[in-house]
Amino acid sequence: MVYIHRKTKRGLELTKAGIRTKVKIPLNVGDCHFYSFNGLCDQREHIALVFGEAHLKDIPLVRIHSECLTGDVFRSEKCDCGHQLWESLETLNRSSGILLYLRQEGRGIGLYNKLDAYLLQEQGNDTFEANRLLNFPDDLRDYKVAVQMLNLLGVKTIRLLSNNPNKRDQLQQYGLDVMDMIHTETYETHHNRNYLLSKKDKSNHAIRLI
Numbered sequence: 001m002v003y004i005h006r007k008t009k010r011g012l013e014l015t016k017a018g019i020r021t022k023v024k025i026p027l028n029v030g031d032c033h034f035y036s037f038n039g040l041c042d043q044r045e046h047i048a049l050v051f052g053e054a055h056l057k058d059i060p061l062v063r064i065h066s067e068c069l070t071g072d073v074f075r076s077e078k079c080d081c082g083h084q085l086w087e088s089l090e091t092l093n094r095s096s097g098i099l100l101y102l103r104q105e106g107r108g109i110g111l112y113n114k115l116d117a118y119l120l121q122e123q124g125n126d127t128f129e130a131n132r133l134l135n136f137p138d139d140l141r142d143y144k145v146a147v148q149m150l151n152l153l154g155v156k157t158i159r160l161l162s163n164n165p166n167k168r169d170q171l172q173q174y175g176l177d178v179m180d181m182i183h184t185e186t187y188e189t190h191h192n193r194n195y196l197l198s199k200k201d202k203s204n205h206a207i208r209l210i
Helices: 069-073 081-095 111-122 127-133 144-152 165-175 193-203
Strands: 002-010 012-029 031-039 047-051 061-066 100-101 157-161 175-182
Touching: 012 144, 031 144, 047 081, 061 081, 069 081, 081 100, 081 157, 100 144, 111 127, 127 193, 144 165, 157 165, 165 175
Parallel strands: 061 100, 061 157, 157 175
Antiparallel strands: 002 012, 012 031, 031 047, 047 100
């Protein structure tokens, strides 16, 4: 168990964080175990997908993926999220890795606000400008919970599958040892080029555009 402090009306309450459920689920890329958790620091329902013997590896490959309903489920071409997710699942299945699926829709602003941001993007604003017009910062995501989940799985050192340097920096700030950073492919469509350019130019994502 990992102990965390949860703020209540009476002050700080010591609570336990732990693994709630482990269940094997067959996916089209291969079998994996889904983990749910109790007492996570942000009180959200995040899950971990563990392929093969990832928990036994000294330095597993890990993808930390933020939920994107439009991209992951409906295959929207306004972003590259769904493409990255399915590439990651195939890669992690081959390498016995771990995927953390975090409920951080729209870089943390939520689904409805993300759809509002899409309307502003149609008016010529980029993805970050749209957030600001809605009075949100560029990115609200906090990866402390990802480190907590990995610690509960017994993982202290990882190789990170990501194009986002801020993700790596936050993980290291929270005490996780990131030995290497491996990039996903670039998935450009007719509809997402400006989105990818904004991530590359304004957030230093490792994105290769022609």
